Amino acid sequence: MIKIRTDKNTNCHLCDNQGIILYKDLTDSQGLIDGSWDMYQCKECSLLWLNPRTIPEDIPKLYPRTYYTHAKDHRSKLGLIYDALLSSVVKTHGGYGRDAAIRSRIGWFLGLIPIVKTAALRSTLFVTGPPRGTHLDVGCGSGLWLKKTKKLGWNTLGIDHDKEAIAIARKFGLHVLYGNMENSAIESNSIEIVTARHVLEHVLEPRTFLKECLRVLKPGGRAIIITPNIESYGAQTFSRHWRGFEPPRHLYLFSVKSLALCAKSAGFNIETCTTLTISAFRMAMRSYQIKNQKRNVSWSIKIRSLIFMMQEAILNAFEKRRGEEVLLIATKPDAQVNEVLTS
Ligand SMILES: [Zn+2]
Helix, strand or coil: CECCCEECCCECCCCCCECEEEEEEECCCCCCECCCEEEEECCCCCCEEEECEECHHHHHHHCCCCCCCCCCCCCCHHHHHHHHHHHHHHHHHCCCCCCCCHHHHHHHHHCCCHHHHHHHHHHCCCCCCCCCCEEEEECCCCCHHHHHHHHCCCEEEEEECCHHHHHHHHHCCCCEEECCHHHCCCCCCCEEEEEEECCHHHCCCHHHHHHHHHHHEEEEEEEEEEEEECCCHHHHHHHHHCCCCCCCCCCEEECHHHHHHHHHHHCCEEEEEEEECCCHHHHHHHHHHHHHCCCCCCHHHHHHHHHHHHHHHHHHHHHCCCCCEEEEEEECCCHHHHHHHHC
16 A cells, blocks of 8 residues: 655635544545545535645655546447437537537437436536637546537647546647646636536645636636535435545545635636536445445445435435535636726
8 A cells, every 4th residue: 555644734725714523534445545534624614624634745646557547438339329419418508509400409309308408518517608719628637528628619728647648638639738737837818718527626725726727717717617515415325435535535525615615715706606416326336335345336236326316316406505516617707807806
């Protein structure tokens, strides 16, 4: 097992309040990193964080070559048909225009089902049309999402710290930078949309990360963030075995409240902050695996995960904050607003 150096982290990143311990002695469910960690929570803003925390120099050690980061894009025939259907829903319900073709009509009808529409829009990270500039995907991996938005007509740019994943993305002709958002040389006011899917929970300073997103965005540009939801039905049901904890790689965990607060304090205007249930089935399966310490997924686990997904969808229809993921869509205030505020 890999040993890492840590330091203490007892106060809230957003409010500086001293946290209370919510879970003690969590361990790496993937068995890669040696040690145990506590999860602290801020009573004021509900943010959760890991204590002790890996020191910045040892962060790369958290992601050894055996860690599953960015899967290669292998799709079965059924998967390809599913992708094509979602793509036709995105085009007709995501602002890319409808036409008289049969595929377009099918997409439009399917998109009338709310869960299908959400699944489709999530498959392109809620990057809606019409294409009007550059889409930057932070933590883009092998470029799965950038390939889709490029096809929809966007200029695309990616950034990632996984050299192998970048090499795959570049083979597809994508422009991808190596590194982190915090040390990127991306020009200020140059990007229309920044997406970061399951990235914010991994960074040392979420507010600094969001400020950097704000810097590169054009005024009126949009940041779209997806991250695990600590108030989800899954977190409540699976408790310390919930897949979303993933110590020691997840340094922070958000709720609707704390993510909106973090984005506001970074300077964003909040357009939408809600939760998604799309990943409930996968999250439940992995949480059952962690709980039962099993590598294989039995039919019993699949059936229980399916029931769990339906339960969460019903619960979230009433409470709107119980889905497995928080979705934040926030905009950069335009220059005129900034001038008014600072004058
Ligand atoms: Zn706080």
